[in-house]
Amino acid sequence: MKSRPDLSQPSLAIYGLLLVFYPKAYRLEYGPHMVQVFGDCLLDARQKGTIAVLNFWFATFIDLIKTALEQRVRKGFNFNGRVFISLSAVVLFFAGVFYLLTAPSQFEEYYGDAFGGGDLWYEVAGRMIIPSIFLHCVGFLGFALHYLSKTNRTGKSLLTIALAAVWLLTIIFLISSWLPDRWWLFAMLFLFLHTFSFSLFGILCLKQPVLPRWNVLPLFLGLPFSVYILLGLLGINLQGAQLEHIKRILGFTLFALFGIGWMVLGYTFFKDTNKSQNSAI
Amino acid sequence: MSDVLTPQPGDLLPLTPAVFHILLALANEEKHGYAIMKEVEANSRGQMKMGPGTLYGSIKRMLELNLIEETDERPDPSLDDQRRRYYKQTSFGNKVMKAELRRFADLVRLAQAKKAFGES
Numbered sequence: 001m002k003s004r005p006d007l008s009q010p011s012l013a014i015y016g017l018l019l020v021f022y023p024k025a026y027r028l029e030y031g032p033h034m035v036q037v038f039g040d041c042l043l044d045a046r047q048k049g050t051i052a053v054l055n056f057w058f059a060t061f062i063d064l065i066k067t068a069l070e071q072r073v074r075k076g077f078n079f080n081g082r083v084f085i086s087l088s089a090v091v092l093f094f095a096g097v098f099y100l101l102t103a104p105s106q107f108e109e110y111y112g113d114a115f116g117g118g119d120l121w122y123e124v125a126g127r128m129i130i131p132s133i134f135l136h137c138v139g140f141l142g143f144a145l146h147y148l149s150k151t152n153r154t155g156k157s158l159l160t161i162a163l164a165a166v167w168l169l170t171i172i173f174l175i176s177s178w179l180p181d182r183w184w185l186f187a188m189l190f191l192f193l194h195t196f197s198f199s200l201f202g203i204l205c206l207k208q209p210v211l212p213r214w215n216v217l218p219l220f221l222g223l224p225f226s227v228y229i230l231l232g233l234l235g236i237n238l239q240g241a242q243l244e245h246i247k248r249i250l251g252f253t254l255f256a257l258f259g260i261g262w263m264v265l266g267y268t269f270f271k272d273t274n275k276s277q278n279s280a281i
Numbered sequence: 282m283s284d285v286l287t288p289q290p291g292d293l294l295p296l297t298p299a300v301f302h303i304l305l306a307l308a309n310e311e312k313h314g315y316a317i318m319k320e321v322e323a324n325s326r327g328q329m330k331m332g333p334g335t336l337y338g339s340i341k342r343m344l345e346l347n348l349i350e351e352t353d354e355r356p357d358p359s360l361d362d363q364r365r366r367y368y369k370q371t372s373f374g375n376k377v378m379k380a381e382l383r384r385f386a387d388l389v390r391l392a393q394a395k396k397a398f399g400e401s
Contacts, residue, residue, distance in 0.1 A: 030341065033314055033366055034333040040315040040360070041333075063332025070338060 021068035023075045086273045088142020093266030098132035100259025106251035137170040158201040165194035192229040198222035221261045290380040299339040304378040311369035348374035
């Protein structure tokens, strides 16, 4: 009997996590077999190269969303707030994953081929911003809905502002191809508003903890990015080759930490929603 | 009474492409999920590529409709030592597949009669 090469365990783990979108009974029955088949197909794709792997992941993601919805509708999907909030925690986690994948795009046009693999890496990394913003917007809705009731009036206002800003940013992003270029300024303004109000919410969390743990996260996620965007909005550019180098490193680090931060927050949020559901039984 | 309640092959037509191709893949022998997927892709010349979600969503529905059944779980010697769930057609599934094939054959005959294939 052949022994197959060890698959990339992170890929299998990520796909296994994504199965949370299916109904529980279906997941228990078919989940292990779906992961198995996914692994088989991933091996095939890897033999054909990087582009085949990316195409496979994209097709799998679409297949998952479509069929998970079908299964939920067949089961009689009772969409209630709890289900949405629980799922939005997972969505936020994956927003973080995509932000992390976007980070290498900061080096495009500068280092040329810093990571190897040619232009493909930067093109893919740059495109990761699209799902990341969309997932962030949907996930943050659930986050805000869950924690609005757990914070005071100031916290409620800050979360509402942050939520409105990220949704407006996403709408502009989605329709940007029909808008004049200057609308990007509004997109950046809304992004600044979202991160800044979230960082203020973070300061509030340090005084009156809202999250079950790591209440420093909102401040960590909001403040550096809001400063970075503000500098850009004010037209403060780092000039000179050495400073350009620092700017690229800074952008890469910010996106990477932003991604990791949202992954941690999504995980924390998920644990909190599960705890809330269990204690309600 | 039971005849009225028991579905007939024609009641399930037309089949979705995924269901039909899975039935066709299981026409001669039992197969596990990955082998079904590869055979479907080969039979359709690459036009029908199912993801794991589509595959097992279709399998679930076909099990409910008694078109296929599970046989056992065992490793596939050509792959690895992981245990895989095998499926085969039921006799009802075989009848449904043949009914669908007859429907396709009728359509082709009709198209030929109308010279839809462009013959003079």
